[in-house]
Amino acid sequence: MKSPFLTIFLTAIITAILTSAFWIAGITVGYVYYTSNYFIGDTPDFAVSVDSPEQVRIGEEFDLVVKVSNPSEEDLKLGSIDIYDSLLDGFKVLEVIPKPNEEDSIFEFRSFYFSEELKPQDSVTITFKLKGAKAGVWTGDIDSCTPWEQFVTSVQTIVVSAE
Numbered sequence: 001m002k003s004p005f006l007t008i009f010l011t012a013i014i015t016a017i018l019t020s021a022f023w024i025a026g027i028t029v030g031y032v033y034y035t036s037n038y039f040i041g042d043t044p045d046f047a048v049s050v051d052s053p054e055q056v057r058i059g060e061e062f063d064l065v066v067k068v069s070n071p072s073e074e075d076l077k078l079g080s081i082d083i084y085d086s087l088l089d090g091f092k093v094l095e096v097i098p099k100p101n102e103e104d105s106i107f108e109f110r111s112f113y114f115s116e117e118l119k120p121q122d123s124v125t126i127t128f129k130l131k132g133a134k135a136g137v138w139t140g141d142i143d144s145c146t147p148w149e150q151f152v153t154s155v156q157t158i159v160v161s162a163e
Contacts, residue, residue, distance in 0.1 A: 045072035046118075046152045048144045055159040056132040061094065064130055064156070068116075068144045069123035078116040079147035081126055084109045087140025090160045095129040109140075115147070132160040 047069040056062050070076045080100075085108050093110075096103075100112040116124045137159050145151040 043152050044076055044144075044146050044150045045070065045074070046076065046078070046144050047071050048142075048152045048154050050142055050154045050156050052130075052156060052158055054157075055161060057161050057163060058132045058135060061129065061131045064128040064158075066126045066128070066142060066144065066154075067123055068118070068126070070118035070120055073120050075120070076118045077146055078114055078118060078124060078144060079149075080111045080113045080145045082109045082111045082141075082143040082145060082151070083128075084140035084142075087138050087142070087156055087158070090132065090134045090136055090138035090158070091130040092133045093128060094131055097127045097129070109143075135160050135162045 049067045049069075050064070051067075052064040053062050066081055068078050068081075088110055096112055098114070100114055102113040104111045104113070112126070114124075114126070118124060137157065139155065139157040142154045142156055143151040144154070
């Protein structure tokens with residue numbers, strides 16, 4: 001007759017080994033997923049230029065123009081343009097051309113979703129019609145993102161004067 005102690009001991013050892021193997025496999029899969037270039041990591045091959053006046057007055061309307069180009073030999077997709085509140089807090093967004101499919105405010109930025117396909121050497125120009133609303137120096141990131149949240153960051157500063 002076998003000892004119950006031996007059965008319990010062997011069961012505990014086998015359970016510990018299997019549990020450790022599952023933990024190692026889970027951590028490995030999570031690490032590979034997290035570091036995969038498909039999801040995050042490399043920035044897309046977008047070439048981005050941002051144009052706006054350096055200074056405007058309260059009440060003055062102007063254009064903030066974001067041009068996203070594809071200089072690569074592969075198709076790219078512009079999923080969204082995210083503009084941080086630290087820039088937009090000084091302005092009222094009057095219109096976006098072309099009109100985004102959707103808009104969303106989350107965390108500390110506002111996202112404008114476009115789903116624009118960019119063939120090699122193509123570009124798209126997004127015009128944000130803004131109006132100076134609050135005096136101050138407004139600086140923030142403008143992220144041009146793929147649908148997989150790979151992005152190219154541009155930094156913009158605009159001064160809004162009271163007069």
